Amino acid sequence: MSAGDRAALGAFRPGRTVPAVIVAALLAVLGTVVAAEVIARLFGRSLGWLPGPALLAWGRGTMWQSPAVLIGAALVTLIGLALLLTAFLPGRPRLVPLRTGDPDLVIGMRRQSFTTALARAAAEVPGVRSARAVTRRRTVTVTATTSGWNDAATGDAVREAVLARLAALGPVQEHRVAIRLKERP
Secondary structure, three states: OOHHHHHHHHHOOOOOHHHHHHHHHHHHHHHHHHHHHHHHHHOOOOOOOOOHHHHHHHHHHOOOOOHHHHHHHHHHHHHHHHHHHHHHOOOOOOEEEEOOOOOOOOEEEEHHHHHHHHHHHHHOOOOEEEEEEEEEOOEEEEEEEEOOOOHHHHHHHHHHHHHHHHHHHOEOOOOEEEEEEEEOO
16 A cells, blocks of 8 residues: 555544544543542541542442442443443544545545445446445445346446546545445336
């Protein structure tokens, strides 16, 4: 993969900035509230933001092996792992990166425009009344509605038309093409 292709893939891959900022802000507020309450209690006062005596009584009377504590710890751990996974895995790209000859030029195409272009290529095949295309990850599934004549040849012609349009568009990542034919008289 060329440097331009890697740049195109990275440019259109959204980060998880908004969820990360929200989680960080919530954790900062929660940590500040707990720290302020603990510091106030160290000086013999209470801010009243947390139910101190009730939490203290529950903490003293609960065993570490208690099912409530174990379930709570497991839940907090799972939520933390889910947040870490969400932060590290990039989101779904908004655009399909396309190949250019210039490594400094990065272009992309909206997913809907990409699938519409592939569906139109399939619809131009003789014997096809209409076509619809859907992309999931790196697979393009084209459903073509035919008039019912010579299905095998029509399926091959639709595949060739879609592959030709894919080659003309030049996406950075390879796409597998799946063809489905529906017959309507």
